[in-house]
Amino acid sequence: MSNELVELTVVCPSDDLAGLVAEGLVVLGLGGAEEVGGAIRAWVSRGTDTAELQRRLEEFVGQPLEVSARSVPVADWNAEWRRGLRPRRVGERIVVAPTWTEPALREGDVLLSIDPEMAFGTGEHGTTRGMLRLLQQIDCEGARVLDVGTGSAILAIAAALLGAAHVDAVENDADALINAHDNVERHGVQAQVRLEHAFVDAAWLDMHGGWDIILANILSSVIRPLLPAFGEAVPSGGSLLVSGILEEEAEDVLADAAAAGFRARVEDLEDEWWSAWLVREQGAERRARPSS
Numbered sequence: 127m128s129n130e131l132v133e134l135t136v137v138c139p140s141d142d143l144a145g146l147v148a149e150g151l152v153v154l155g156l157g158g159a160e161e162v163g164g165a166i167r168a169w170v171s172r173g174t175d176t177a178e179l180q181r182r183l184e185e186f187v188g189q190p191l192e193v194s195a196r197s198v199p200v201a202d203w204n205a206e207w208r209r210g211l212r213p214r215r216v217g218e219r220i221v222v223a224p225t226w227t228e229p230a231l232r233e234g235d236v237l238l239s240i241d242p243e244m245a246f247g248t249g250e251h252g253t254t255r256g257m258l259r260l261l262q263q264i265d266c267e268g269a270r271v272l273d274v275g276t277g278s279a280i281l282a283i284a285a286a287l288l289g290a291a292h293v294d295a296v297e298n299d300a301d302a303l304i305n306a307h308d309n310v311e312r313h314g315v316q317a318q319v320r321l322e323h324a325f326v327d328a329a330w331l332d333m334h335g336g337w338d339i340i341l342a343n344i345l346s347s348v349i350r351p352l353l354p355a356f357g358e359a360v361p362s363g364g365s366l367l368v369s370g371i372l373e374e375e376a377e378d379v380l381a382d383a384a385a386a387g388f389r390a391r392v393e394d395l396e397d398e399w400w401s402a403w404l405v406r407e408q409g410a411e412r413r414a415r416p417s418s
Contacts, residue, residue: 130197132174136166136183137192145347150186154179171301172197217259220284225312236287239312240280253369256394256401257281257343260367263392263403266290269338272359274326274352279306279319281341286315293318294334298325328355335359343369343401346379353386362408369401376400 138144147166160167170179180193213229214222222238223229231237261281267289273282274296282295295310297303303323310319324330332355340356342349349368356366366388371379373395380390380402388404395401 130172130199131169132172132176132195133198134168134170134176134179135194136168138164138166143187143189145345146187147183147191148345149347150183154182154186169198214255216255217262219262220258222258222280236284238280238284238287240278240309252396252399253343253371253401254280256396256399257341257367257369258284259394260392260401260403261285261288261341264339264365264367266339270294270336271339271341272296272334272337274340274342275344276306276321277302277343279309279321281343282306282319283309283313283315285339285341286318287313290318290339293320294322294337295319296322296324296326296330298323326352328352331355331359337364339365339367341367343367346371346375350379350382353382353388357386357388357406360406362406364406366404366406367401368404369399371400371402373398373400376402 136147138147144161144164144166148161151166151168170176176193176195180191183193184191212223213227216222219234220236220238221229221231222240225239225241229237258281261284266285269285269290271282271285271290271293273279273285273293276282276295276297277299279295282293285293293315295306297306300323303321306321310316310321328351331352335355335358337360340360342352342356349371360366366383368379368383376393379400383390383402383404387407389407390402391405392403393400394403
C-alpha cells in the first residue's frame with residue numbers, strides 16, 4: 127500500500143442522493159465510505175484515476191456530482207485515530223483495545239486487539255459496537271457465519287472467538303483485506319475465518335449460501351435490496367444482524383425485512399445508529415435452490 131491515500135468527498139444535499147452515492151461507491155469497489163455532514167467520504171489508493179471514478183459514479187447515480195479530492199498520508203490518518211483511543215468494553219463480554227494498550231479483563235472476556243487502519247471496524251463507531259452487542263446475544267457455538275463487508279474483520283474475529291466453527295469474511299476492498307489478514311492472524315483464528323476478495327450481491331449469495339448467521343454492517347441502501355437473498359441464505363430460525371442504518375431508516379428496513387421473512391428479535395440504538403438482530407421466521411417460504 128502507498129504511504130499516501132486520496133480522500134474523496136462527494137457533496138450530497140439529500141439523503142436519497144447520499145444513499146445512491148454510497149451504493150455506487152460499493153459497486154465500484156471502494157471500501158471505508160462514511161457519511162459526514164451532508165457528504166460521503168471515501169478513500170482510494172494514490173494513482174487511482176479519480177476523474178474516471180467520478181464519471182462512473184455520476185453514471186451510476188444519474189446526475190453530475192460535486193467531488194473534491196486531497197492526499198492524506200496514511201501515517202497522519204493513523205495518528206489521528208490513535209489520539210484518545212482506549213480500551214472499550216462493548217456489552218457484557220467483549221473488550222476492544224488497540225494493541226499498544228493493556229486492558230483489564232474479567233474471566234470469560236473476549237479481547238479484540240484491533241489497531242486503527244484504513245479498513246472500517248475498530249470499535250470506535252456506533253455501528254460496530256451495536257453489532258458486537260447483538261452478536262454476544264446469539265449462540266455462535268458451532269455456527270457457520272457470513273460477514274459481509276468485513277473491513278478490519280473485527281466482527282468475523284468476534285464470531286470465531288465466540289465459538290463459530292466457520293466464518294466467511296468477504297470484502298471487495300483489497301487494501302482492507304491486508305489489514306483483515308493481519309488481524310485474523312493476530313487473534314489466531316485462521317482455521318475458522320476464511321477471507322475472500324469479492325463483491326457480495328444476490329448472485330454471490332445464491333452461489334455460496336448456507337449460513338446460520340449473517341453479519342451485515344453496511345449501508346441501508348445496500349442492505350435493503352439484499353434482504354430477499356439473505357432470506358434464502360439462512361434456514362428458518364437463522365439470524366441476520368444488520369447495522370450501518372440511521373434511526374430514521376429503521377422502519378423501512380424492518381418493512382423490507384418482514385417481506386423477506388425476517389422478524390426483529392432485538393434492536394439496538396446508539397446515538398443515531400440503529401442495529402438489529404433479525405430472525406428468519408419458521409415456515410417462511412424459500413425458493414428452491416438448484417441442485418449442483
